[in-house]
Amino acid sequence: MRKRAVIAVLCLVALGVAIALSLAVGSRSIDLGTVWQALTDLDPQDPEQLIVSELRVSRTVIGVLAGAALGVAGALMQSLTRNPFADPGLLGINAGAALAVVIGLATGLATSYATQVPVAFVGAGLAAVLVYAIGARGAAAGAPVRLALAGVALTALISSVTYAILLLNDETIEQYRLWVAGSLTGRQNYDVTALAWIVVVAILAGLVASRQLQAIALGEDAARALGVSIGTTRTAIILIVTLLAGAATAAAGPIVFVGLAVPHLARALVGASLPWLLVISALGGAALVLVCDVIGRVIAPPGEIGVGITTAFIGGAIFALMARRMKVVEL
Amino acid sequence: MRTLTLGPVGITTHRRTFAVGLIMSAALAALLVFALMQGQSNITVLDSLRAAVGIPVGAPADFIVGQVRAPRALTAVLVGAMLGLSGAILQSLTRNPLASPDFIGISAGAGAGAVLTLWLVGATSLWVTAAGAAVGALTVAALIFALSFKRGIVPLRLILAGIGMGFVAQAATQYFLTRMDVHEASNALGWLVGSVTGRTWTHVTVAAAVLAILLPPVLWHARALRTMEMGDDAARALGIRVAAARGMLAVCSVLLAAGAVAITGPIGFIALVAPAIALRLTRNAGVTLIPSALMGALLLLAADQVAQMMPTTVQLPVGVFTAAVGAPYLLWLVWRASRGGPA
Numbered sequence: 200m201r202k203r204a205v206i207a208v209l210c211l212v213a214l215g216v217a218i219a220l221s222l223a224v225g226s227r228s229i230d231l232g233t234v235w236q237a238l239t240d241l242d243p244q245d246p247e248q249l250i251v252s253e254l255r256v257s258r259t260v261i262g263v264l265a266g267a268a269l270g271v272a273g274a275l276m277q278s279l280t281r282n283p284f285a286d287p288g289l290l291g292i293n294a295g296a297a298l299a300v301v302i303g304l305a306t307g308l309a310t311s312y313a314t315q316v317p318v319a320f321v322g323a324g325l326a327a328v329l330v331y332a333i334g335a336r337g338a339a340a341g342a343p344v345r346l347a348l349a350g351v352a353l354t355a356l357i358s359s360v361t362y363a364i365l366l367l368n369d370e371t372i373e374q375y376r377l378w379v380a381g382s383l384t385g386r387q388n389y390d391v392t393a394l395a396w397i398v399v400v401a402i403l404a405g406l407v408a409s410r411q412l413q414a415i416a417l418g419e420d421a422a423r424a425l426g427v428s429i430g431t432t433r434t435a436i437i438l439i440v441t442l443l444a445g446a447a448t449a450a451a452g453p454i455v456f457v458g459l460a461v462p463h464l465a466r467a468l469v470g471a472s473l474p475w476l477l478v479i480s481a482l483g484g485a486a487l488v489l490v491c492d493v494i495g496r497v498i499a500p501p502g503e504i505g506v507g508i509t510t511a512f513i514g515g516a517i518f519a520l521m522a523r524r525m526k527v528v529e530l
Numbered sequence: 531m532r533t534l535t536l537g538p539v540g541i542t543t544h545r546r547t548f549a550v551g552l553i554m555s556a557a558l559a560a561l562l563v564f565a566l567m568q569g570q571s572n573i574t575v576l577d578s579l580r581a582a583v584g585i586p587v588g589a590p591a592d593f594i595v596g597q598v599r600a601p602r603a604l605t606a607v608l609v610g611a612m613l614g615l616s617g618a619i620l621q622s623l624t625r626n627p628l629a630s631p632d633f634i635g636i637s638a639g640a641g642a643g644a645v646l647t648l649w650l651v652g653a654t655s656l657w658v659t660a661a662g663a664a665v666g667a668l669t670v671a672a673l674i675f676a677l678s679f680k681r682g683i684v685p686l687r688l689i690l691a692g693i694g695m696g697f698v699a700q701a702a703t704q705y706f707l708t709r710m711d712v713h714e715a716s717n718a719l720g721w722l723v724g725s726v727t728g729r730t731w732t733h734v735t736v737a738a739a740v741l742a743i744l745l746p747p748v749l750w751h752a753r754a755l756r757t758m759e760m761g762d763d764a765a766r767a768l769g770i771r772v773a774a775a776r777g778m779l780a781v782c783s784v785l786l787a788a789g790a791v792a793i794t795g796p797i798g799f800i801a802l803v804a805p806a807i808a809l810r811l812t813r814n815a816g817v818t819l820i821p822s823a824l825m826g827a828l829l830l831l832a833a834d835q836v837a838q839m840m841p842t843t844v845q846l847p848v849g850v851f852t853a854a855v856g857a858p859y860l861l862w863l864v865w866r867a868s869r870g871g872p873a
Binding site: 284289347348349351352355356359360362363365366367369372373455456502504505507508509511512514515516517518519520521522523 | 626628629630632633677678680687689690691693694695696697698700701702704705708709712715716719720722723798799802846847849850853856857
């Protein structure tokens with residue numbers, strides 16, 4: 200218990216450092232004193248303080264929201280499917296949200312941010328149900344390879360439909376290719392209050408449901424004996440994951456592997472206790488997304504690399520190494 | 531049972547497999563003739579066939595059939611066969627119907643290589659793009675083998691390493707796309723869906739050469755492949771050198787996919803669906819290589835005809851239509867899995 204609390208505090212400190220970096224580092228480095236001044240006592244005449252308050256604060260808030268949402272969504276999916284490779288990005292849930300947004304852009308139904316968000320939720324929800332049905336049910340359920348393949352197959356299918364729509368609409372390509380790279384920039388005018396509420400409520404709901412979910416992880420019979428309603432819990436978890444993944448995708452574009460790598464590292468730190476795992480995954484996910492975003496800002500001057508690209512690079516490598524370390528019987 | 535012998539190689543087939551293979555070959559021939567005929571100008575069957583094999587018959591047919599339709603159709607046939615064969619090998623090795631070279635990073639690597647070349651050099655010729663794609667596919671393939679090699683190649687580990695590398699390659703592709711201007715990006719997206727338009731006799735020759743090089747070692751190991759489906763121990767007991775055969779087959783499967791993707795771009799779902807259909811038609815217990823290749827050729831050629839007949843303003847790449855074949859199959863796998871069946 201004490202060890203876990205210490206780890207949680209350390210993660211909180213790491214997140215604080217990541218937030219400070221995200222506010223200070225960029226194509227124009229700003230010292231922390233100026234950052235603090237911009238946050239507490241803004242001087243509208245100072246361009247550096249304006250950069251912080253107008254651009255970097257919203258970018259940091261979106262990064263924290265998306266990272267925490269993806270970390271928790273990954274941890275919940277991995278527990279639900281009892282599968283170490285479950286990740287909302289890998290399983291095509293983000294791709295479903297992306298397809299829904301592209302359909303919205305192409306038909307003119309979802310050109311504004313306010314309409315894109317609900318559309319992204321619908322897409323994420325449909326993809327979540329479909330991939331769960333393919334990969335997590337039936338005779339061979341639980342084999343990690345199967346779920347991963349089902350997700351990739353679904354992603355491939357969704358992507359080719361997305362490409363087809365894009366090829367018929369030149370204007371949509373321009374909006375889409377920036378959105379799809381998972382960028383935290385260019386979103387400073389959006390009001391993220393609603394998304395923030397969704398993420399906070401969904402994470403709390405995940406914490407509440409974690410006891411039931413942990414009982415199911417013991418086996419369905421054991422869970423029934425403990426008085427847990429299996430169907431209701433599963434439906435609730437899928438709903439929570441959809442909300443989290445949809446919110447993250449709407450806010451920051453499709454980001455893969457945060458939901459895979461973060462719970463994995465968190466489990467190594469705090470063990471299998473689900474409530475702790477969710478807390479650490481939320482903190483760690485937020486820190487990872489911010490750090491990846493900062494790396495993307497400085498690695499290729501004068502341009503920037505979208506955070507979705509940085510996370511895919513780092514996460515893809517972690518995934519391949521995980522596969523290498525697993526024993527064949529576990530696959 | 532029936533055995534066809536050709537020198538030292540003997541292929542044993544069931545009577546039904548043989549009959550299905552013959553029917554598929556006939557259907558493929560018929561579809562090929564249709565592909566040569568289909569289009570705006572009226573050219574007779576005989577003239578089409580003559581023009582396709584290079585006998586001069588007159589102005590429109592020589593060019594339209596001889597230089598446009600024939601190479602396009604033959605590219606579709608050869609690439610379809612390569613994809614079908616590649617998918618059949620991979621699905622048999624992993625004993626998983628969802629395994630397909632599209633999903634293990636080969637296509638993604640080719641895509642990253644091609645988009646990088648398009649970004650750096652521009653759309654100068656299909657060959658430059660193809661070379662970039664081939665380099666990308668082979669680089670990713672080498673990385674996958676390096677990551678999954680641990681006392682021999684373990685197919686399941688190969689798939690997972692491939693999925694991871696695929697995401698890395700896709701991230702690279704997306705980075706390149708954000709750096710290009712809109713027209714280049716649109717062009718690159720078209721390549722990324724996969725298409726057989728504008729393919730020439732040189733493409734046909736390259737595809738035929740890749741197939742001619744890789745088909746003999748695959749057929750040579752066909753019996754080993756079928757025996758390994760019964761389990762490694764059983765195969766060893768029957769005198770199969772499991773590690774060597776598996777390594778050889780995995781390399782052939784990956785190279786077939788890499789060759790296909792370099793020629794046409796990543797055309798999805800043929801490698802996933804063709805072996806499954808072939809298996810059901812032949813009602814074989816195990817993998818059927820030649821019917822899978824024939825089925826791949828049939829599917830890709832048919833999808834390309836549908837793509838040409840669509841009344842859209844822009845001709846959609848054939849990859850969109852192969853995805854339309856893949857979708858119902860995936861949904862069927864869902865339906866079967868939800869009823870507790872294997873998938």
